[in-house]
Amino acid sequence: MAHTASILICGAGIVGLTLARDLLAAGYGDILIIDKEPEAGRHASGRNSGVLHAGIYYAPGSLRAQSCLAGNQRMKEYCEERGLPLLKTGKVIVARDESELPTLRELHVRATQNGAKVELIDDQQLAEIEPNAKSAGLALFSHYTAVVDPKAILKSIQAELLASGKVKLLFDARFQGLKHEKGARLLVRTTAGDISCAFFVNAAGAYGDVVAHAFGLGKDYQLIPFKGIYKKLKPEKAHTIRGSIYPVPNIKNPFLGVHFTRGAHGDVYLGPTAIPAFGRENYGLLSGIDSEAFSILLRDAVLFFRNKKFREVALEEPRKYSFTYFFNDARRLVKTLSPDDIEATPKAGIRPQLVDIKKNELVMDFIIEGTQNSTHVLNSISPAFTSSLFFSEMLLHSHVEPKLRKL
Structure with a gap:
């Protein structure tokens, strides 16, 4: 036994780390977090x-609605x-x-029902907030949207956990299966050896379905992967964007479209896309494509014809x-933008989107399933990072702690 x-x-x-943090606050210890990578937060x-x-x-x-705004407020407080x-x-x-005006108004209604501070603004008001943004006469301003440095947050939470002396992290430990159950405990097989535990939490992100x-x-x-690629404004052009400029999305899909975002360190990114990918880590054109590519392609093909x-x-x-196509899409959001204003960036991400394979539908919310001694988080898509400090507490109290008390 390793x-x-x-x-x-x-x-x-972020889900695994914040849950461990809440477990500590609730008085639990002897917590082990495993990850197949050599560091925390390597992927989504x-x-x-x-944002x-x-x-x-x-x-x-x-x-997603219940956890987003509360998570937003808590994450801001954490950073401050x-x-x-x-x-x-x-x-x-x-x-x-x-x-797009009817959808924009619907977003205003949704946001208001969810407790967000938003307002519909005209072009004059838009120019005062975001001078380079343009619209068809109407825009929605979100007061509470903010931007953080995800890696700095991950590093901070990890340091908290390790400082407690009650949480350990084991990297380069890929989940390989549930070997067998022995008594009231689980025996989990990993590349770093077998691990015996009383309770198991699946916060595996892009591999959540596999686990x-x-x-x-x-x-x-x-889960099927969608690739998000980015471009970047050249440093001398970053001043043309004050905050974030988004298009009106198709709210029937879980993607928000190419947008402008001023990052926490002043860089302005354009993106991401939502291109169907052929691997859960297919960040490059070919890199990250593995033996699972055929099954992903097959699932994509079924969805293509049925959804x-x-x-x-x-x-x-x-x-x-x-x-050219990427540029033209971005240019519709702003008054001035030249191809020469944009430069390449290695920044890319994968959004692991859950699909109901019986209904052939994209799942639009977080899914939580479990057994007597395990809890599994599926479809931890956006706004999972935003929601995390609230979502993890909800997960603890509703899906983890009631089971721990019975062990």
């Missing part, structure tokens, strides 16, 4: 845009208390033409590999 723990968390991303948690969303897009009553980078810039969502399947859960779900929303994404997004 390791033992009372509570084993699979995944050292450390590669996202850093703290403000509950605008999500259906009222959904887990610890002196971590934080930009309270707000953001504008602009209607690019009159056909859940090993426990006999999530059989109706499969209109996915088909629209699959036909539209790959065009953004073309700089």
Whole structure:
């Protein structure tokens, strides 16, 4: 036996780390977090845009809506208390033409129902907030949207956990399966050896479905990857964007479209795309494509023919590999932008999107499943980072602690 723990968390991303933090606060110890990478947050948690969303897009009553705004407020407080980078810039969502005005108004209704501070503004007000943004006469201003440095937050939480002496992190430890159950404990197989634990939490992000399947859960779900690529404004042009400028999205899909974001350190990024990818870590053109590519391609093909929303994404997004197409998409949001203003960046991310394989539908909310001695978080998509400090507490009290008390 290589390791033992009372509570084993699979995944050292934002969900795994914040849950461990809340477990400590609730008086639990002997916690082990494993991750297949050599450091925390190597994938979605450390590669996202850093935007703290403000509950605008999500259906009222959904887990995403319930956790987003409260998570936003807590994350801001966390950064302020610890002196971590934080930009309270707000953001504008602009209607690019009159056909988008009804959706913009619907977003205003959703955001208001979710408790966000938003207002519909005209072009004069838009110019005062974001001088280079343009609209078809109406935009939505989100007061609570902010920007953080995700890696700085991950590093800070990890330091907290290790300083407690009650949490250990084991890297280069890929989950390989549930070997067998022995008594009331679980025996989890990893590349770093077998681990005996009393309770298991699946916070594996892009591999959440794989881990859940090993426990006999999530059989109706499969994660498929979407690639987010970015461009960047040259430093001398960064001043043209004060905060964030977003388009009106198709709210039937879980993607927000190419947008401008001023990062916590002053860089301005354009993106991301939502291009169907062929690997859960397919960040480059070919890198990250592995033996799973065929099954991902097959699932994409089924969705393409059976799901209109996915088909629209699959036909539209790959065009953004073309700089001209990407540029033209971004240019619709601003008054002035030249191809010479933009430079390449290695920044890229993968959004692991959960699909209901029986319904052939993209799942639009967080999914939580479990057994007597395990809890599994599936579809930890945006705004998972924003929501994390609230979501993890909800996860603890509703899905973890009641089971721990029975062990």
